[in-house]
Amino acid sequence: DAKTTQPPSMDCAEGRAANLPCNHSTISGNEYVYWYRQIHSQGPQYIIHGLKNNETNEMASLIITEDRKSSTLILPHATLRDTAVYYCIVRAGGAGAQKLVFGQGTRLTINP
Amino acid sequence: DAGITQSPRHKVTETGTPVTLRCHQTENHRYMYWYRQDPGHGLRLIHYSYGVKDTDKGEVSDGYSVSRSKTEDFLLTLESATSSQTSVYFCAISEASSYEQYFGPGTRLTVT
Numbered sequence: 001d002a003k004t005t006q007p008p009s010m011d012c013a014e015g016r017a018a019n020l021p022c023n024h025s026t027i028s029g030n031e032y033v034y035w036y037r038q039i040h041s042q043g044p045q046y047i048i049h050g051l052k053n054n055e056t057n058e059m060a061s062l063i064i065t066e067d068r069k070s071s072t073l074i075l076p077h078a079t080l081r082d083t084a085v086y087y088c089i090v091r092a093g094g095a096g097a098q099k100l101v102f103g104q105g106t107r108l109t110i111n112p
Numbered sequence: 113d114a115g116i117t118q119s120p121r122h123k124v125t126e127t128g129t130p131v132t133l134r135c136h137q138t139e140n141h142r143y144m145y146w147y148r149q150d151p152g153h154g155l156r157l158i159h160y161s162y163g164v165k166d167t168d169k170g171e172v173s174d175g176y177s178v179s180r181s182k183t184e185d186f187l188l189t190l191e192s193a194t195s196s197q198t199s200v201y202f203c204a205i206s207e208a209s210s211y212e213q214y215f216g217p218g219t220r221l222t223v224t
Contacts, residue, residue, distance in 0.1 A: 034212065043202050043215030044155070092210075099170065100204075100213055102154040 004088045009107045018075040020106050022088030025069040031092050033064060034100070035073045037084040044087070044102070047073065078110045115139050116216035118203050124222045131190040133219050135203030137183075144186040145204040145213060146170075146178065148197075155202065161186055162209065193223045 005023040012018040024033065034049040048055055048062045050071075055062045061074040075082055087105040115138030125131050135144060146158040147170075157170030159178040167178050175197060177189045190197055200220050204213040 041218075043204075043218050046212045046214060049212060099157045100155070104154065 004090055004103055006086070006088050006103065006106045008104065009109070011109050011111055012075075012078050014080060014110050014112050015077055018078040018082065018108060018110070020073040020075075020086050020088075020108065021070065022073070023070045024088070024090045027068050027090050028092075031090045033062065033068075033071050034089040034091055035060070035062065036087045036089065036100075036102070037082075038087070038105075039081075039084040047086075080110050080112065082108065083110045084108060116203060116205055116214060118201075118216040118219050120219060121217065122220045124224060125193050126224055127194055128192050131193050131221065131223075133188040133201055133203075133221070135186045135188070135216060137186075137205045139205060139214075140183060141205040141207050141214075142183075143206045143209055143211075143213075144180065145206075146176075146186070146188045147202045147204065148172065148199040149202060149218075150199050158188065158201075193221075195223050197221065198223045 032049050032051050035047040036044045037047055038044045048057055048060050050062045050064055052064055052068055064071045085105040085107050087102050089100055117136045119134045143162055145160040147155045148158055149155045156172045158172055158176050159167055159170050161167045161180040164180055164183055179187045200218050202218045203216040206213045
């Protein structure tokens with residue numbers, strides 16, 4: 001699975017959009033971009049994933065560049081409960097893709 | 113939230129004693145996983161199951177065994193606990209190997 005690079009920490013004001021970048025320059029054609037977050041002492045929570053098109057769900061939006069070498073997770077109106085470590089994971093699709101490889105992630109702090 | 117429970121949530125045990133952790137799901141998902149999370153290592157896959165009685169090793173399987181006699185239950189056993197197995201253990205489930213995984217609340221295990 002391709003390696004990802006994320007900033008170690010970010011701050012965002014409550015009510016503003018939080019934009020979390022991820023670099024995955026070695027991604028290959030069959031690899032998806034997944035985002036998870038982990039709120040302190042809880043299990044990781046799935047947020048969203050995509051292959052090459054932008055995706056949106058009730059939690060967030062995922063913007064993937066045309067060359068697929070980077071992506072941005074957008075939390076449109078951040079709240080204090082969004083304070084967490086956010087993980088960008090690149091993972092192959094298809095049978096046998098069991099393991100999720102969690103890196104160090106980005107520690108996002110939402111400030112009042 | 114996905115219907116995943118883990119028991120016990122906290123356990124303290126002595127070196128050399130056997131320990132069994134239980135993961136229970138109500139989603140009827142085929143795949144179940146056990147991860148451990150340690151500072152500086154992120155989440156690492158211990159074992160996973162792709163069906164009743166079907167299991168396979170992950171990247172850190174030494175010292176652990178698993179069993180799955182029913183779709184809804186996946187047990188992780190430490191035959192003889194060691195201090196290096198002090199960790200937070202997370203169970204996860206997914207419908208298929210390449211699909212998103214949903215995590216349980218975790219079990220904090222301390223081996224003294």
